Amino acid sequence: MSATLSLPAPPRAAAAPVVPVLLLCILLSVAVQATLLTTPLLTMHVFDSVLESRSLDTLWVLAAAFLAVLMLGGVLRHLRAALLASMAERAGRRLELRALAATVRVSLAGERVVAARALQDVAALRRLLGGSVPADVLDLLSIPLALGFLWMLHPLFFTVAFVAALVQAAIGVLADRAARGTLSAATQAEGFARRELIGRLGQRDLVLGLGLLPAVLARFAPVHAQAVAGRGRAEGQASALAGLLQLGGFAQQIAVVGTGVWLLLEHRISPGSMIAAATMVNLAIQPVMHLVGHWRDWSEGIAAARRLANVVRRGAPPAPVGPDASAPPGLMIEGLTLRAPGAARPMLEGLHLSLAPGQAVLLAGPNGAGKTTLLRAILGLAEPEAGRVLLDGCDTLRTPRGETGPRLGYLPQDAQLLDGSVIENIGRFAAEDARSAVAAARQVGAHEAIGRLPRGYESAAGPEAGLSGGQARLVSLARAFHGAPRLIVLDEPEAGLDAAARAGLRQAVATARDDGAVMLVVSHDPTPWHGVVDGVLRLAGDGTWSLEMEA
Numbered sequence: 120m121s122a123t124l125s126l127p128a129p130p131r132a133a134a135a136p137v138v139p140v141l142l143l144c145i146l147l148s149v150a151v152q153a154t155l156l157t158t159p160l161l162t163m164h165v166f167d168s169v170l171e172s173r174s175l176d177t178l179w180v181l182a183a184a185f186l187a188v189l190m191l192g193g194v195l196r197h198l199r200a201a202l203l204a205s206m207a208e209r210a211g212r213r214l215e216l217r218a219l220a221a222t223v224r225v226s227l228a229g230e231r232v233v234a235a236r237a238l239q240d241v242a243a244l245r246r247l248l249g250g251s252v253p254a255d256v257l258d259l260l261s262i263p264l265a266l267g268f269l270w271m272l273h274p275l276f277f278t279v280a281f282v283a284a285l286v287q288a289a290i291g292v293l294a295d296r297a298a299r300g301t302l303s304a305a306t307q308a309e310g311f312a313r314r315e316l317i318g319r320l321g322q323r324d325l326v327l328g329l330g331l332l333p334a335v336l337a338r339f340a341p342v343h344a345q346a347v348a349g350r351g352r353a354e355g356q357a358s359a360l361a362g363l364l365q366l367g368g369f370a371q372q373i374a375v376v377g378t379g380v381w382l383l384l385e386h387r388i389s390p391g392s393m394i395a396a397a398t399m400v401n402l403a404i405q406p407v408m409h410l411v412g413h414w415r416d417w418s419e420g421i422a423a424a425r426r427l428a429n430v431v432r433r434g435a436p437p438a439p440v441g442p443d444a445s446a447p448p449g450l451m452i453e454g455l456t457l458r459a460p461g462a463a464r465p466m467l468e469g470l471h472l473s474l475a476p477g478q479a480v481l482l483a484g485p486n487g488a489g490k491t492t493l494l495r496a497i498l499g500l501a502e503p504e505a506g507r508v509l510l511d512g513c514d515t516l517r518t519p520r521g522e523t524g525p526r527l528g529y530l531p532q533d534a535q536l537l538d539g540s541v542i543e544n545i546g547r548f549a550a551e552d553a554r555s556a557v558a559a560a561r562q563v564g565a566h567e568a569i570g571r572l573p574r575g576y577e578s579a580a581g582p583e584a585g586l587s588g589g590q591a592r593l594v595s596l597a598r599a600f601h602g603a604p605r606l607i608v609l610d611e612p613e614a615g616l617d618a619a620a621r622a623g624l625r626q627a628v629a630t631a632r633d634d635g636a637v638m639l640v641v642s643h644d645p646t647p648w649h650g651v652v653d654g655v656l657r658l659a660g661d662g663t664w665s666l667e668m669e670a
């Protein structure tokens with residue numbers, strides 16, 4: 120299931136190309152590492168030239184060169200850090216926008232757990248990008264550079280260091296794979312335990328009132344314990360990996376020094392070369408050790424990136440299609456088949472329905488027959504197994520939401536008010552003209568009820584605002600009628616309304632219908648709707664349906 124969503128375009132800075140900046144960072148990293156690795160070569164000259172010539176002048180020149188190289192390295196490092204920080208900020212913003220759009224689409228498909236996890240993953244990735252890991256990864260360029268310098272000192276140094284580096288890399292990859300699996304399982308178990316607890320604590324009246332707290336904790340505790348144990352195991356594996364690599368590093372240094380001693384005894388290199396080779400290996404190993412030290416950060420980052428890539432792939436919107444010029448105005452449903460995830464048979468098969476502007480139909484059927492799912496499919500929020508829904512020729516699933524959204528009015532079963540005032544909610548957060556929001560409230564008979572709120576239209580209306588069920592429903596109803604949408608879809612609008620509000624609602628439906636809107640209303644009691652609607656569409660719950668239009 121998916122829907123087309125349009126989000127605001129990324130800010131200008133975020134749209135700038137990343138590749139040239141990344142290339143510049145790589146170049147700077149090569150330069151930083153080259154300056155660092157030049158210092159052993161200068162040390163070699165001190166040993167080989169100064170000690171032999173006993174020339175203090177040469178020593179001063181080399182010392183000045185040494186200082187200049189180190190200072191240059193410092194400046195380049197600073198420059199790279201600034202570039203990496205700005206790139207991390209840009210990449211983070213881009214990622215956030217893409218992931219947010221995909222997350223909303225995935226949660227539309229009912230995968231709220233996946234969606235909640237995705238937002239945490241974005242935060243984890245932003246932390247990773249803004250931390251020291253990108254610089255550590257770029258510092259790995261020291262390895263090929265050091266190998267190149269070692270080759271210049273003597274090819275045997277290169278061979279010994281290269282073989283040792285391969286062995287170390289193999290150990291690292293194997294150990295990381297093992298530990299990452301454990302860490303990923305622990306992270307999953309942790310997330311599950313947290314959601315279990317938060318989900319149940321959300322039902323606080325029930326949990327406390329019926330004394331369910333011990334049962335809630337009994338379910339939470341073992342999963343949480345499993346997560347903690349898994350994380351402990353992963354940490355243990357990570358520190359074993361660090362120890363192994365450290366040992367490998369020492370072995371590599373000893374091997375290079377041993378090779379140097381042998382080459383020295385064979386008079387193939389100078390003493391300075393031996394010292395330079397040993398220092399160089401040490402410098403090349405340091406970024407690896409740094410990365411291993413931050414193993415948990417990047418390992419979790421990689422797992423988060425994989426999960427996010429999956430969400431972005433699954434949340435990709437369907438390819439947009441243009442309007443069908445041959446379709447009549449109003450609502451046209453063609454061969455719509457709907458199936459619940461994992462269900463053996465469809466809840467609705469081959470529905471055909473055509474409603475001209477100004478026609479209203481009541482949607483009836485037993486609980487679980489598929490009424491809400493049908494409304495969501497009509498709005499383009501649920502992808503059907505087959506068929507399509509056109510509103511004035513535009514496919515509601517495949518037309519960009521920026522175009523269809525303003526032409527739709529929807530009252531969901533739960534009011535779904537957003538944080539903001541009553542007037543903002545009714546006006547869909549875009550009403551410069553408060554009068555249109557008040558007019559919509561008047562149309563559905565909500566004006567008096569809103570007037571009785573402490574701050575009237577300026578009262579808070581979000582999920583935590585404390586509106587009663589009926590008040591929230593009236594505000595949501597006014598929002599559904601705001602802006603004279605072409606199609607208004609009401610899911611059990613009478614639930615929670617008193618008799619006067621129900622009468623006002625039916626009057627509002629009749630008025631909107633007379634104004635040319637197509638109306639679909641879910642109700643379990645069609646009797647009071649006679650004369651207000653043009654017919655009744657019944658879903659039997661076994662996939663079949665019937666339509667009775669009033670004469």
Ligand SMILES: Nc1ncnc2c1ncn2[C@@H]1O[C@H](COP(=O)(O)OP(=O)(O)OP(=O)(O)O)[C@@H](O)[C@H]1O
Pocket residue numbers: 228229459460466484485486487488489490491492493
């Ligand atoms: N995301 C989902 N995952 C699994 N099953 C789903 C999902 N959404 C709907 N269903 C199933 O589809 C069927 C139809 O649900 P729907 O809410 O559309 O029925 P309804 O006719 O509106 O019911 P009610 O009158 O009780 O509101 C039900 O069996 C429901 O369990």
